[in-house]
Amino acid sequence: MKIGMISTEFPPAIGGMQVMAFNLAQGLSRRHDLVVYTRRNQGVPAAGLAIEPVLAADIRHDLRPLAAADVDVWLAMNAGYGALAGRLPKPMAVVCNGNDFLTPWVIDYPRQIDFLEGKPHVWRYAHPLRQAWRRRLLRRGLSRAAAVLPISEHSRDLAVRRFGLDGDRTVILHPGVEDRFFQTRTPAAAGSLRLLTVSRLDIHNRRKNVDGVLRAVAELRRGMDIRYTVVGDGNDRPRLEALAGELGIADAVRFTGKLDEAELLAAYREADLFVLAGQASETDVEGFGIVYIEAIAGGVPVLCSRSGGAVDAVRDGETGILIERSDATSIAEGIRRFQAARSGFDPARISAHAEKFRWSAAIDRVDAVLASVLRGGVPRGAAVPVEMPAGAARRADSVGMT
Structure with missing residues (x-):
C-alpha cells in the first residue's frame, strides 16, 4: 500500500x-x-x-x-x-x-x-x-x-x-504513548505533595491553564506542604514566573524549562500527581493530550478537567481525579480530594490502564x-x-x- x-x-x-x-x-x-x-x-x-x-x-x-x-x-x-x-x-x-x-x-x-x-x-x-x-x-x-x-x-x-x-x-x-514512558514507580511516603505539569508555555496556548494551578497552589499552601514543578518552555514563561512571585509561592514552584529524555522521565517518577486542568472554549479545546497518558504510563495519577478529550484516558478515582470546572478553586478541591485518597492510587494499576494506548x-x-x-x-x-x-x-x- x-x-x-x-x-x-x-x-x-x-x-x-x-x-x-x-x-x-x-x-x-x-x-x-x-x-x-x-x-x-x-x-x-x-x-x-x-x-x-x-x-x-x-x-x-x-x-x-x-x-x-x-x-x-x-x-x-x-x-x-x-x-x-x-x-x-x-x-x-x-x-x-x-x-x-x-x-x-x-x-x-x-x-x-x-x-x-x-x-x-x-x-x-x-x-x-x-x-x-x-x-x-x-x-x-x-x-x-x-x-x-x-x-x-x-x-x-x-x-x-x-x-x-x-x-x-x-x-x-x-x-x-511511547514505550519509554512505562516506568516502575514506588508511591512516595507521606510528606510534601509533589505536583507536576508538562506543557508548552506559549501565550497562544493558555488553555493549558498553568495560571489556575499556580493560584490553586497558593490557596492550598496555607495548610499543605506542596511543591509544584512546571516542565516546558515558551514565551509565556516569564509571565507565569512573575505570577508565582506575586502569589508568594516562588519558593514552592520550580520552572525547569525543556528537559532531555532522562530528566523528563525522572520528573514523572518523582511526581505524586500530574496536574493539567485545561480550559476549553468553543474555538479552543484539548482534543486529547498525550501528556496525560504519558504520566499514566509511569503510574502517576492525573488531575484534569472534563472540558476536553483527556476524559478518555482518566478514570475518576482510579487513574486520577476529574474535576467539573477548571478554575483555581476547583483545582484546589481536586488536589485535596486526591490527597485524602492518595494511598488508594496504585501505580501498577494506573500504568496497566495505559497498555491499550501503546x-x-x-x-x-x-x-x-x-x-x-x-x-x-x-x-x-x-x-x-x-x-x-x-x-x-x-x-x-x-x-x-x-
Missing part, C-alpha cells in the same frame, strides 16, 4: 500533533510504502522517513503537489486538509484533533473579505466570515472523506455536531482503516470494520448518529 501522509505539523516542530504524526509515520512505514508530505523550510525533518517538504500550509497552493503524488490512499493528519477530500484523485482518511477543525488554519478564503477590515461598521465581520468560509469548505470535504478519525470521544462529538458526520464513517483514533494499537487501527478504504472506499453508509470503543458507541447513540 502506498500511503501519502499529509502533515504540516511534523518534527522538528514540537507539539502533540507532531508527536502523533511522527509515531504513526514510523509505524506505518515499517509495513507500507509511506511518504510524509510536510512543510517547506521548517528545518531538518525526521530521519529515517521518506519526506517531501513541499507544503505551504495552504490548500490552494498544496493541491497541486499533492495531486501529482503517486499514492494509493491519503492520511491527512490535520483536519483542514479534509477540504481536499474528493479533489485529490485518491481516497482520504482524515484525522480530526480539535482546533484543526474548529478554527482551521490551512484553508484559504476569498481575499475580498480582507477589505472589510478597513471599513467602519463592518470590520468586525471579517474574521467570522473567514471562519464560516473555511468551515463550509471543510464540511464539503469531510462529507467526501472515506473515513474520519477523531482522536477522542470529545473530538468525535464536536465533529459530528458541527459537520453532520456519519457515525459509520467515524472511528476514534486515540493517540499513543502506539502499536493506534498503528494497527489506522492500518485497518486504510485497508478498508482501499478495498471499497468505505462509501457513505458503509461501516468501517474496526471496532469502536464501547464508550464512543454509547455517545454516538446519545446524539443519534449511529
Whole structure:
C-alpha cells in the first residue's frame, strides 16, 4: 500500500500533533510504502522517513503537489486538509484533533473579505466570515472523506455536531504513548505533595491553564506542604514566573524549562500527581493530550478537567481525579480530594490502564482503516470494520448518529 501522509505539523516542530504524526509515520512505514508530505523550510525533518517538504500550509497552493503524488490512499493528519477530500484523485482518511477543525488554519478564503477590515461598521465581520468560509469548505470535504478519525470521544462529538458526520464513517483514533514512558514507580511516603505539569508555555496556548494551578497552589499552601514543578518552555514563561512571585509561592514552584529524555522521565517518577486542568472554549479545546497518558504510563495519577478529550484516558478515582470546572478553586478541591485518597492510587494499576494506548494499537487501527478504504472506499453508509470503543458507541447513540 502506498500511503501519502499529509502533515504540516511534523518534527522538528514540537507539539502533540507532531508527536502523533511522527509515531504513526514510523509505524506505518515499517509495513507500507509511506511518504510524509510536510512543510517547506521548517528545518531538518525526521530521519529515517521518506519526506517531501513541499507544503505551504495552504490548500490552494498544496493541491497541486499533492495531486501529482503517486499514492494509493491519503492520511491527512490535520483536519483542514479534509477540504481536499474528493479533489485529490485518491481516497482520504482524515484525522480530526480539535482546533484543526474548529478554527482551521490551512484553508484559504476569498481575499475580498480582507477589505472589510478597513471599513467602519463592518470590520468586525471579517474574521467570522473567514471562519464560516473555511468551515463550509471543510464540511464539503469531510462529507467526501472515506473515513474520519477523531482522536477522542470529545473530538468525535464536536465533529459530528458541527459537520453532520456519519457515525459509520467515524472511528476514534486515540493517540499513543511511547514505550519509554512505562516506568516502575514506588508511591512516595507521606510528606510534601509533589505536583507536576508538562506543557508548552506559549501565550497562544493558555488553555493549558498553568495560571489556575499556580493560584490553586497558593490557596492550598496555607495548610499543605506542596511543591509544584512546571516542565516546558515558551514565551509565556516569564509571565507565569512573575505570577508565582506575586502569589508568594516562588519558593514552592520550580520552572525547569525543556528537559532531555532522562530528566523528563525522572520528573514523572518523582511526581505524586500530574496536574493539567485545561480550559476549553468553543474555538479552543484539548482534543486529547498525550501528556496525560504519558504520566499514566509511569503510574502517576492525573488531575484534569472534563472540558476536553483527556476524559478518555482518566478514570475518576482510579487513574486520577476529574474535576467539573477548571478554575483555581476547583483545582484546589481536586488536589485535596486526591490527597485524602492518595494511598488508594496504585501505580501498577494506573500504568496497566495505559497498555491499550501503546502506539502499536493506534498503528494497527489506522492500518485497518486504510485497508478498508482501499478495498471499497468505505462509501457513505458503509461501516468501517474496526471496532469502536464501547464508550464512543454509547455517545454516538446519545446524539443519534449511529
